[in-house]
Amino acid sequence: DADVTQTPRNRITKTGKRIMLECSQTKGHDRMYWYRQDPGLGLRLIYYSFDVKDINKGEISDGYSVSRQAQAKFSLSLESAIPNQTALYFCATRGGGRLTDTQYFGPGTRLTVL
Amino acid sequence: DQQVKQNSPSLSVQEGRISILNCDYTNSMFDYFLWYKKYPAEGPTFLISISSIKDKNEDGRFTVFLNKSAKHLSLHIVPSQPGDSAVYFCAAKEQAGTALIFGKGTTLSVSS
Numbered sequence: 001d002a003d004v005t006q007t008p009r010n011r012i013t014k015t016g017k018r019i020m021l022e023c024s025q026t027k028g029h030d031r032m033y034w035y036r037q038d039p040g041l042g043l044r045l046i047y048y049s050f051d052v053k054d055i056n057k058g059e060i061s062d063g064y065s066v067s068r069q070a071q072a073k074f075s076l077s078l079e080s081a082i083p084n085q086t087a088l089y090f091c092a093t094r095g096g097g098r099l100t101d102t103q104y105f106g107p108g109t110r111l112t113v114l
Numbered sequence: 115d116q117q118v119k120q121n122s123p124s125l126s127v128q129e130g131r132i133s134i135l136n137c138d139y140t141n142s143m144f145d146y147f148l149w150y151k152k153y154p155a156e157g158p159t160f161l162i163s164i165s166s167i168k169d170k171n172e173d174g175r176f177t178v179f180l181n182k183s184a185k186h187l188s189l190h191i192v193p194s195q196p197g198d199s200a201v202y203f204c205a206a207k208e209q210a211g212t213a214l215i216f217g218k219g220t221t222l223s224v225s226s
Contacts, residue, residue: 004157033213042118042203042216043158058213090157101146101207103214105157 003027004106006091012112019078021109023091031094032074033103034058034066036087043090049074081113117141118206120217129226133191137204137217140185144206148214149178149189152201161202162189194224 004025013019023032030051035043045058047066055066063085065077078085088110092103119138127133135149145166150158164171164178164187171178177190191198201221205214 040123040218042205042218043214044216045213048212056212092157102148102160102163104160105150107155107157 004091004093004104006089006106006109008109009107010110012114013081014114015082017081019081019111021076021089021091021111023074023076023106025072025091025093025104025106027093027095027104028071029093029095029104030071032068033092033094034064034074034076035090035092036060037090037108038087046076046089078111078113081111083113086111086113115140116217117144118204118215118217120202120204120220122220123218124221124223126223126225127194129196129224130193133189133194133198133222133224135189135191135202135204135220135222137187137189138185139187139206141206141208141215142185143208143211144215145209146207147178147180147187148205148207149176150203150205150216151198152203152219158203191222194222196224196226198222199224 007022033048034046037043049068067075088108090108091106094103148163149161151161152158162173162176180187201219203219204217
């Protein structure tokens, strides 16, 4: 089984709809992240969380919100989706400690906003 | 302004030859660098990393070189295999930083 799972894998929605993307991990990592990738661009950080009570904005948090329901779960919400939020969304996890800077990514969710 | 730059969008190499992917950065506070490989419809997969206290790190066919004075790193794949065909992302992180900063990626195509 995959260590980091994302649901749904694909979603098509309409402008103005509320959408939730979910991420679960079995790696036991404290730190979780949400990134988006646009065509021809690298991944950009939306939100991150170091534990259940710690939520922080990333580079491009406008229009998004997150919830860390448990250590293993981190969901991303688009309160009112707009077409320029069409992108690939990736969840990632990271263990604590200086020697473990590597982040491990889920398979991604392809979101299309019409 | 981009802090991590991968100036070559694509690279084509023959099987068995060396693939060299390049990455430049502008932030002198970066002290940890990573390469990720991404296949279509999958998430990025960690490949290899290097700390700024080193100038080389090897893992099998993959070697990463870091030139701090030039703010440049490169990934060498020897020998290249068709299964190496993917998008390669360079990423960097500050010691006190939170997130990885990614380049735009380079698409590697290895032909047999």
